[in-house]
Amino acid sequence: MTAATATTAETFRPALHFAARNTWLNDPNGLIFHSGVYHLYYQNNPLGNVWGNMSWGHATSTDLLTWTEHPVAIACDENEDIFSGSIVFDRENTSGFGTGSVAPLVAIYTSAFKPGSGHDGVQAQSLAYSLDGGYSWTKHTDNPVLSRGSAEFRDPKVIRYDGDAGSYWVMVAVEATDFQVVLYKSQDLRNWELLSTFGPANATGGVWECPDLFPLPVDGDPENLMWVLTINLNPGGPNNGSAGQYFVGDFDGITFTSATTVTEGQQDPDRLGDYQWLDWGRDYYAAVSFSDAPHNRRLMIAWMNNWEYANHIPTTPWRSPMSLAREISLRSSDGNLCLVQQPAGDWSALAGQESYCLSETTIHEGVLVLAGAAGTVQRIDVSFTPGSAEVFGLILRGDGAKGTRVGILPGEGKLFVDRRESGQTDFHGSFPSIDTAPVHPTDMAYSLTIFVDRCSVEVFAQGGQVTMTELIFPTGTSTDLSVYAVGGTATIHSLQVTQFA
Template sequence: MTAVTATTPDAFRPALHYAARSTWLNDPNGLIFHEGLYHLYYQNNPEDNVWGNMSWGHATSADLVTWTEQPVAIPCDEQEDIYSGSIVFDRYNTSGFGTESRPALVAIYTSAFKPASEHNGVQAQSLAYSQDGGYTWTKYAGNPVLNRGSAEFRDPKVFRYESGTTSYWVMVAVEALDFKVVFYSSPDLKNWEFLSSFGPANATGGVWECPDLFPLLVDGDPDNVKWVLTVNLNPGGPNSGSAGQYFVGDFDGVTFTSSSTVTEGAHDPARLGEYQWLDWGRDYYAAVSFSDVPDGRRLMIAWMNNWEYANEIPTSPWRSPMSLVREVSLQGVDGAPRLVQHVARELTSLGSGDPTFTVGACEIAEGEHIMDGAAGSVQRIEANLAPGTAEEFGVIVRGNGTRGTRIGIRPAEGRIVVDRRESGQTDFHESFASIDSAPVQPSGNSYDVTIYVDRCSVEVFAQGGRVTLSELIFPTCTSTDFSVYASGGTATINSLKITHLA
């Protein structure tokens, strides 16, 4: 890991999160575990650190911790930009792109056609295949394979659906401006038949993008399987700008039926707080899951940025990190299945055996209190806090004294908040200095919060991962103080543990 100073242009480069070496990235694409490696493809501008020239970048990892940037996988050309999509391992060689002994990886991506193409102005789905494990790709001569004549038809997520003797490919994509997820089936990845559609539903304050569909056990019960449909939207998130929502229901191979829809059709901004969000923070977008992960684990990763200010965040020469990889599961909460998210276990094991800072039970007096010995810039913070008389209480991370990013509980409001108004550099965009919040209720009489702090971000997991908030921050390198605080009264630390991860 390269040392950085307050004057280093690359001072915000994360230690825990993936970021491209010197270019722009956004949506994760083509996530797959194959031949012992996790492959992370992503929207990439190979020529600059702002959006444009959309191609597929590529990184690999054996452990979800250390990522190796690979050469650009699928570059744009004069005919098309390469928008989001997915990758499948065609193990039965249904496409004929491989052989029985060496099946191919097949990428299904959105061709955003340019003026040089006969399909100019259309977004349609195309194929590329790899016969060397995902490093080099050949575009299919018969592209596009699915064309609706639409300018906003994109982001295919493809998986193998199997039920009894039935087995075929299913594509989940969006008609972005119609707030619809559309489903297609195929025997060979080349010929597609329309199945059904879903939406509009719940949040429709911005275009729908980057859908995903997968089954999960509820509370680990193999006799209780539900399907989760995720769809990202921009703008229209619960705290402004980009966000991702999810629906829980059933999928019979043709139709997805939601049991968690709150509103259908017309957008109702007053009901945003009732919807199910993948993350309540400002910087968790285009989340999709990895295919073919061993042991049936469902792992997700997202772009850690927000289209309100994405091109203007003060990082150089790179721009935009990915989130940490999360493992998601379904848990019964108040009688309904809800997503629960934890940082993948490969990342939670970081720092084991390293010196930690711990505090036992003690009171937080009114005001802000710097904790000697707790400073750091890359940390995991695990806290159990109990309310007293305070109107708000919590912690301040990446502080310059007691000025930093506040992560607090407002018990009377039933909210957890991330206040980044004093988080560091905020003046690059008018909407960045924000107070963002999510609903949270105590367990017993206390609140569990786990926070991953990095050089330009915080990821907050509250109440066992039932609520998450992800936020970019841009403090100086010397802003490393850690504080606790209480406003309008006192609170209690039941336990506090800080593990240094850098």
Template sequence: MDTLTPASPAATTDSYRPALHYTAKDTWLNDPNGLIFHGGVYHLYYQNNPLGNVWGNMSWGHATSTDLLTWTEHPVAIACDENEDIFSGSIVHDRDNTSGFGTPSVAPLVAIYTSAFKPGSTHEGVQAQSLAYSLDGGYTWIKHTGNPVLSRASAEFRDPKVIWYDGGADSYWVMVAVEAKDFQVVLYKSRDLKTWELLSTFGPANATGGVWECPDLFPLPVDGNPDVVKWVLTVNLNPGGPNNGSAGQYFIGDFDGTTFTSASTVTEGTLEPARLGEYQWLDWGRDYYAAVSFSDAPDNRRLMIGWMNNWEYANHIPTAPWRSPMSLAREVSLQANKGKLRLVQQPAGDWHALAGTEPFSLSGTTIQDGVQVLAGAAGTVQRIDVSFTPGSAEEFGLILRGDGARGTRVGIRPGQDTLLVDRRESGRTDFHASFSSIDTAPILAKQGTYDLTIYVDRCSVEVFAQDGQVTMTELIFPAESSTDLAVYAVGGAATINSLQVTQLA
């Protein structure tokens, strides 16, 4: 991580605060933790510094939503103290009170988190797993007096995600956590959330360019068929992403209650940098990290949220007094495409409810070599749906949050099967040397076209390409006056089959 540097006085404007994405009011946040749907409410807990807007004093912040679109911030849920920082973890609804933390009338929520023990504490230098419980629906928490409940005497054992494994008569809790520097996921089981038994390990595999963090494990039906189910293991890593810095990868396979077996591993052991493009990434952009899924989401939906930042420059982004947003909530599904399984992601929530004025639209339009600003399409918070057919152009696409020809470019290079986000002229890029970038992802035409849905917010762009088969998430920091939307082509022409721009309130 970088040296911690507070925001400069010149960066105190709140013009970058998102309209669509969650941010804390005036503090730092990073990894989402303890995501759970409970009592008709989505609970988002997260790594939070309640005392400042750079990383430190790690505690669990808390926000709630009923629609995944608007969030209410609550007081700190689980606070650090003189003995421990509260690192990442998860929450389960202990319906049968296996932990004994409940009462005859209330089944507890139980948080499983990493205690990062401080100098001078009994477990100094160790990261181990601890418990806290809530009897009021997740608003106040009591730390278990028997913490920690699982230690490996390791300084890098963290980020437990706990699920209930339904094995019929032999059902139990399963924890997936990481030995971060060993690039290894470790799986444990428990009957009561307090006593844990090692099941198996997974890794190293695929991307190992940085520490492994924030794993998740969940089943998904293939193409919506409940009779064909595969398991997905997600693992975030920092650095080592496909476009540098932080990123999240996933593996698809089977889980028998003891061992996860991957059917999608490309390489085992140490990193092979030349093969990064072959791995399965949750997101190809620079700013989607530590993504985990909600427990108990309605209708068995698999909903995920990621931290929208990158450890390369996270402490330096030019926002104050808050720093770092969360991504949009996404619904993920598993689809088969030409014999290969892949995660498909779509924004969750009723976006029609946020639509403002009548959308801007056009169709059947040829883009010539150059840049054309679209009169009537300007805005700062938008959903853009566009379909392109390639022509003779080497590259074509959109310029977002622009000022004429300058802005954030979202483009296609059909000859290279590449989707790109170019933020070199996106606005403020001078706060860190690694921020200015052209980031790319592989993309293939679908029946001869490229279809993109793009969510533009005051400091971000999230691209969902080819119906969510490819996603790219990027922070941007444009001037307030940079509101133009333009189309462009390089070295030839391309066709806009359809374009709709919806202003979001």
């Protein structure tokens, strides 16, 4: 690798997002808060920067903003690849893996068995345990603990259920190609009994993966709890490729019943925009939440990439970042229940001294470069109201009129990200794109919070009711921030740019 190539590759290394030092990563796994530390495990190829040799990588953080990478936690071997899963703190040592006064962390993961393993071609659920707080792991000698003889049974998320039906562990996993969530229960994490199934429902354009199940208070009311079931799928997202959908309903300890299903059975292609999506962008996949987050917060991280072009993005030797951690809440609006997402963490701790502010400014036809607002790693908070313009918005990481456009089409009720001129786009034919999401004004205004990093844009619209996450690969000299309008005028009521590293 030449010096010029190395410089270019590190130009894209994110400042605000986790990426492995020199290897490939994908799905977040085993997210847990334990002994004051957030643990992020993830699908990792410790031997290269494309998918393969699946093992669990490991990183930790105390603030969800800065991460420390550790050695591989659970490694593949001659019998199995280590696919996605989750971790629980077995406080009561129900599994028997603890010793003395030390309760274990228990990882429940998918064994993707290899030829010659005795389970050739089967995906089944296995256990590993840690007695040192999650830094070293021992595989259970009697793995797997749950098999259906299936080649597509994977991605167990285990939670603790305490309710009218009893007190036990619940596993939520998928039969990926059947578009079906399968739920099991266990008293000891070793022996599992089938509870029920869910699906097919809503989006079924690709395999179902990486489910999650958790309760949330509606509008912050602890007396009004609903359950959220998230399901990632690939492909079949609202703007092509990988994505995550969710359902809101009830879980009685046995069965999840959705109150927000639009399409029973196979997907209706004409209703894709009616389903509830975790994120409308191209690069938010395999999202799962942390176990045991403090103060009952529901915190979620996703893989920031898309299987359509994941192995081809122009970063070397590392490849693929994670999304920002998001805090998830459930809100009622116009008779509907929707997730609201906000970036988690104290961002003021990372902010630099430089900032840029603008207020009550009319945007006229054309592009206006904002002198003094340039940067490569930024938070942008902006509030617009439409005037006569057909389109208005921002150009991020730009060079004059070229860059990544984040805009509003008020007549169509759409938010969009246009990355056709965002920098390097020719590494895969499906990467240049215009991606859209439905958005509606509040008191005639559109508000956006945008996190710009060296290779990504994360947009939180209308207080986090709509999000869009997109990778971009701009040149190092493309640092302008501009505003623009087409077909008339719009008004910026407030715009603040916070500079980071």
